[in-house]
Amino acid sequence: MTTSVQTRRTGIPAPLAGLTSGNVGAVLERGFKVIKNQNWMILVSGFFEPVFYLLAMGIGMGGLVGEVSGPGGEPITYAAYIAPALLATSAMNGAIYDSTWNVFFKLRFAKLYQAMLQTSLGPLDVALGEILMALFRGFVYALGFLGVLAVMGLVTSWWSLAMVPVAVLIAFGFAALGMGVTSFMTTFQQMDVVNFVMLPMFLFSATLYPISVYPEPIQWFVMAMPLWHGVELMRQLSGGHLTGMTLVHVLYFVGMTGLGLWLTTVRLRKLFLR
C-alpha cells in the first residue's frame, strides 16, 4: 500500500497553482455518473414549465391577443413572440436548478466539495466542473424546448440554429453566478430568496409583453437583469433580426459568466482552503 502513485502532471500556469490540477474532467465524470443513476424524471421536470407556459399563454392567451409586432416590426403570432423568451427561460431554469438547490445541498449537507478538495482537485476545478454540469442541464432543457418549437412551427429563421449555442451561453452565465451566490447561503430560508428572485424575473423581463409598457426608470431596471438580455437575444435570433444590441447581450453573458466563475472560485477557496 505504500507504493506511491504518479498522479497526472500538467503544466499549470503559476497564478492558478493551488487553484487547479487541470482535472475538471473528473468532476464532470462524477456528475454524469450521478445523472445516469438518477431518475430521469428529475432531469425533465423543470423542462415542462416553459412548455406549459407556451401552451397556456401562446396558444390560449394568444387567441385573445392576436398578432403582435416582432423584433423587426413585422407582424407575428403571440406564440411566436413569447417562444424565444421561454427558450431563454428554459436555459435559465436548467442552469439555476443545478447551480442553486443542488449545489446548496452538496455544499452544506453532503460535504461533497469538502471531499473533492481534500484530493488533488483545486477549487477552480470543482467550480468549473459543477458549473459545466449545470450548463449541461440548461443545454438539454433548451434543446428539448427548441424541438417543441420546431414541431409547433414556431422556428422560422435559419438563425434559430444559433439559439442552441446562445442557450448554452445563457445557461453558463446563470450557472456560474448561481453557484457563486449559493456559496453564501447557509440556511433554507436564505435559499428561498432564489425563488423570490427567479419568478418575478421571469414574469417581468419582457418575456410575455414588450418592455415598452414600463415607465423609463423601470425599463432601466429590467434591462439590468440578465434574463432580459437572454430574452432579447433569443427574440432577435428567432426573427433573424440582428443589431448592435445583439453583441451587447452576448457580452453581458460573457461578463456574467466570468464574474460567476471568479466569485465561485474565490468562495470555494474561502470556504474550504482558508
Next chain:
Amino acid sequence: MTGPVIRAEGLRKSYGDFAAVDGIDFEVAPGESFGLLGPNGAGKSTTMRMIGGTLDRSGGTLEVLGMDPAEHGPEVRAHLGVIPQQDNLDEELRVRDNLVMYGRYFGLPRSYLLPKAEELLAFAQLEAKATAKVGDLSGGMKRRLTIARGLVNGPRILLLDEPTTGLDPQARHVLWDRLFRLKEAGTTLVVTTHFMDEAEQLCDRLIVVDRGRIMAEGSPQQLIREHSTREVVEVRFGSDRNAQVVAQLDGVGERNEVLPDRILIYTHDGEGALEEISRRGLHPVTSLVRRSSLEDVFLRLTGRSLID
C-alpha cells in the same frame, strides 16, 4: 526520502485574538505512527488541516514531503490520504464508485483504479457491499470505507482525524486492526485522538496538545514513565467526603489528585498503598489498582481531565 516527511516549526493559526495553534514544533519520520493527543478544541484538527493544505497557517514554517502545503496544495494532497473527523462519503454514488471516483479526482487512470477498488474493498471488509448505497452502511462500515477511500491514491502519509470517535467498541477494534496493518506495511500515520487507549494502541510517538501548545512529547511508555507513576489507586468515598478524606491520605503515594467523583493516588506499589489506607482506618466505598495511562499524564500536565 530519509528526512522527516512532515516538519513544523513555530506553526501557528490564529482567529483574531484567539490562537487555535500557538507555535508548535514537531517532525514526523517516514513510516512512523505519530499521534496528536488532546481534548476537544486543543488545535489537533486545525493542525491536520494545515498539513493537508486546506487551511492557511498564520505563522511558522510547515513542510510536507519537502513542499509547503499552502503553496502546493494539489501536489501535497496527491500524496496524502485524508480521513476527516466526519465521514464525507458521496451518498449519490455506490460503495465501489466512491472509491473509483475519488481516485479519478487524483487524475488516476481507470485501469489502475478498478483492481485497486477491489483490493480496498477487501481491506475494508466491504466486498459484499460493493454495489450497496452508502446511506445503507453502518457507522463502522462508513468509517472503513472512508479510510479505504483515503488509500486509493497510495498515499505516503495517512492523516486520521479522530478515526474511531462515535464507533462502538467492536467496530473500533476492527478499525484499529486495519490501521495496524497499514502501519506494518510502512504507511506513515498521523492520528489525532482524545482517547488515550487509541493513542497507546496506534502511536509510536505522540505529542500531548492543550490550548494550541505542546505539553509533552514521547512514546506512550516514555510519557507515562516521565509524568506519572507505575500504578494508580482509585478510591471513592462518595462525592461529598472525597475532599475531607484527602488530607488523611498524605504520604500514602507520591501524589494525590482529587477529582469530583474519586481520588487518584499515584504510587509505584498499588497494593501496598491500599493496605496503608486501611491501616489508617479509612474504608473507601470502592477501590481499584490500575496501571498508569496517558490520561494520568494529561491530568498531570494540564490539571484537567482529557474528556470533560
